[in-house]
Amino acid sequence: MEWFRNLPEMDLMRSEKMTSVQLIIPVESAHRAVSYLGELGLLQFRDLNDDKSPFQRTFVNQVKRCAEMSRKLRFLKDQIHKAGLLASDLPALKPDVDLEALEVQLVEHEHELTEMNANSEKLQQTYNELLEFKMVLQKAGGFLVSGKSYETAEGTELDENVYPSDYPDSVSLLEQATQSGPSNTSGLRFISGIIAKSKVLLFERMLFRATRGNLLFNQAPADDLIMDHISSEMVEKTIFVVFFSGEQAKTKILKICEAFGANCYPVPEDLTKQAQITQEVMLRLSELETTLDVGIRHRNVALHSIGVHLTTWINMVKRENAVFDTLNMLNFDVTKKCLVGEGWCPIFAKPQIQEALQRATFDSSSQVGIIFHTMDPVESPPTYFRTNTFTNAYQEIVDAYGVAKYQEANPAVYTVITFPFLFAVMFGDWGHGICLLLGALVLIARERKLSSQKLGSFMEMLFGGRYALLLMSLFSIYCGLIYNEFFSVPYHIFGKSAYKCRDASCGDAYTVGLIKYRDAYPFGVDPSWRGSRSELPFLNSLKMKMSILFGVAQMNLGIMLSYFNSIFFNNSLDIRYQFVPQMIFLNSLFGYLSLLIIIKWCTGSQADLYHVMIYMFLSPFDDLGENELFWGQRPLQILLLLSALVAVPWMLFPKPFILRKLHAERFQGRTYGVLRSSEIDLDSEPGSARHHEEEFNFSEVFVHQMIHSIEFVLGSVSNTASYLRLWALSLAHSELSTVFYEKVLLLAWGYENILIRIVGLVVFAFATAFILLMMETLSAFLHALRLHWVEFQNKFYGGDGYKFKPFSFAALADDED
């Protein structure tokens, strides 16, 4: 026992020792001190201003400013993204830009950028209009010319919508147009414009209805696509010219144009004027183009110069935000010159924190040093385990169920090995294990590259568990060798099979079977079993008994861990009235069953273990007859039954009574003391959470103990049976594997055709990869997890602690994602 106590402490077994600390910081060094503590990342601040709303806190203005700055930064980032420039991926440098200066700079940049954007918007719009005008000029000019040259009865290349003879009015208009000279002499006027192609038909029909057919509508498609500034896409547009007469028609047409979003542009009839205006428009267009280009380039230069610093600034603002949030958690003391903070830190970190605080005092040239001292803890400390990349995955698995109470035994220590092992028991196939191993090795080899990338949530989980996957695959290979399954095919790796035919002709082999002529196959399941008719009865019996043995072993480990917990917390009551009866109960029933299994295997007896166990309870005094496995079995069974029966009230009754006695002893002297000091104390808040409860609610404690005992007693049967899932899943895996091998691969290989063989191979590969490697992995993972979380951990784990979350800048970067 002495040697046992002298073993060094294992860090991962129990939480780091934490201590509650208090900081008194003078105001001038507060900001710097908190920043340095953030870089160190080993102190968790307690929020002393819990009851205040966010607007009542001290540094609310600074927080608002930081939020405003981060909004501006997001806007800048958006703009850079929209302009198609890549944000520079330089790592964030140490920020030496002052926050105030940064704020001013950001305001400037944002203003500049918004202005540039507005200007280029306007320019773009003008450019579009001019472009449309140019096209209208080109095409409409053609209409007007052709209208004049109609006399020459030349065909035109343009589409002319001349209405058929049902509408004699329009025809007469056209005749009028052709017969007369310049159009304006007959009162015929026109409107030219441009409209989106999709609306042209409706537009035309509308115009026709509105003017009662008294119009001539010419249209021609535009050559280029034009940017529609509302939807910012390129649309096809059509140029139209409407000939009409009369003032009313004109207003109607204009209104309809407006409604349909058609832009009207005045086109002069005179050819020379047309040419002149066209030239002017072209000139202005080219000017605008250059202006626009210059504008865009200017903006891109500005964005680029911002983009270089953007990551640094974003990080800086995030840090400042975090610092001010933390400062908001501190309290001003009475003199309003210092900030008082409370928190938790691990004991080993105290010197480092002390050093950081001294540096802060020095750097801010404050006259007064920062006071840093330990305090008596008010509540239970947070739990902190120092994990490395290997143990981190397992600690997260354990924490997902519940974070360990401060300083209780951490199941992760054993989970590192037993979890992949139980996974492998359910997954056992060394061919599949090799595939998993390759996957895990790929993930580990590209560790550095993948850890800096942003991965999808599924890949993130897979990458995080790469070391767990590695162990799972190694154990799977081992279990696969033991089950003798390589993609469900057995091999004679470890020597000859132990079975052979009874005679040379092997005639009996199909009726009575082979005989065992040598010692058992040295490593694993004998290869002769695969494919035989009695394979399933043998393997089922083997795997079920194996599951029971593993289950009893793991549950005993759990109870032993509860023993270690009781020793650590000096709880001898728990040892005597919980650990001992629990051990006795579990082992006299299921430990005895395990013993029977092993004896039956060693002696080769034909005893029926179901019968033995059931009649141990029903008629323990009866003669065992042919179910007797060893001498003295009957008295032993009676003894074990009695011990189990005694153990139940042993774990149920004594503890509450003794607790009540202890409580009475402890507070016998106290009650007088309390009376002397104040009479009011006794009546106020009897159930409050003080250090030691004045009230001892006996019925509550008794019910709690009863629930605990019943849970254990009934749970011992159900948990042992629960371990049978090890058998069930390994059977399912083996059967699936066999089916895919025999019914897909072998079937396809039986044909001579190379195409069928390839198809069979491909189907086999896909089925193996998706169903066996992915689905079965997840399934076995889940069940192994359940076995740990419920059957193993409910023997000893409290799991009602909370995790240590220090104020750390490094954690901020992870938080953002």
Add this chain to the structure above:
Amino acid sequence: MGFVVTTLVFAAIGILASLCARICCNKGPSANLFHLTLVITATVCCWLMWAIVYLAQMNPLIVPILSEGE
């Protein structure tokens, strides 16, 4: 006899593995104890698995009966 010999082989492998762990990653008493725990747990699990399967086949109650396909 085969059982005892192979058990000793497992024990030897376990001791060898713990020595290797001590030589390769000697990172202080707490980490050493942790590595030792891991190695011992793994050895015990693997040995248990092998032993169960071996014991089950030492005195079997049924023998393989070949099916028609073979």
